[in-house]
Amino acid sequence: MREVMTKSMARNIFYGGSLFFILIFIGLSWDSHRYIVNTSTNAETLTPSVVAGKHLWEKHGCVNCHTILGEGAYFAPELGNVMTRWGVNDDAEGGFDMLKGWMDAMPTGVEGRRQMPNFNLTDEEYRELADFLLWTNTINTQGWPPNDAG
Numbered sequence: 001m002r003e004v005m006t007k008s009m010a011r012n013i014f015y016g017g018s019l020f021f022i023l024i025f026i027g028l029s030w031d032s033h034r035y036i037v038n039t040s041t042n043a044e045t046l047t048p049s050v051v052a053g054k055h056l057w058e059k060h061g062c063v064n065c066h067t068i069l070g071e072g073a074y075f076a077p078e079l080g081n082v083m084t085r086w087g088v089n090d091d092a093e094g095g096f097d098m099l100k101g102w103m104d105a106m107p108t109g110v111e112g113r114r115q116m117p118n119f120n121l122t123d124e125e126y127r128e129l130a131d132f133l134l135w136t137n138t139i140n141t142q143g144w145p146p147n148d149a150g
């Protein structure tokens with residue numbers, strides 16, 4: 001075996017190694033994309049109401065206090081699974097009633113408890129937000145969060 005690595009050997013190792021790992025990277029990226037699109041989400045169940053709810057979620061900056069599927073601020077509870085936590089699951093009417101009841105009662109003013117502002121939403125907006133949270137609740141998160149409390 002040679003004692004010294006020639007320039008061309010070094011170059012081949014560099015290009016060969018780079019190509020090898022780039023191909024692995026592309027393969028894994030493609031696999032993640034395929035998994036997200038086909039397995040973990042339900043694009044076909046997206047209704048205009050769910051989409052409108054997502055816009056309200058953005059517009060009112062709910063994520064500035066809450067997390068959704070773990071993303072966001074840790075000031076207030078995780079909301080990706082709030083419909084399960086409330087025992088509503090996939091009942092659209094129940095989800096609307098619970099969300100409206102909750103959001104109308106804000107802020108509670110209870111001392112020592114974190115406060116959520118009142119957004120003065122219309123019934124239609126409550127319905128859209130509830131539909132958005134109900135839809136989010138159907139995302140396959142592989143068992144995350146580990147308990148209903150989020």
Ligand code: HEC
Pocket residue numbers: 056057060061062063064065066075076077079082085099102108113114115116117119129
């Ligand atoms: C300024 C911070 C803040 C913002 C912004 C905010 N929230 Fe909250 N939210 C809270 C806090 C704090 C609580 C918990 C209050 C309590 O338990 O008394 C809460 C609780 C909730 C709950 C009940 C969670 C549960 O587990 O029972 C829901 C649902 C909710 N918020 C929805 C929303 C939505 C939808 C938005 C956007 C329109 C929003 N929040 C924006 C602070 C916020």
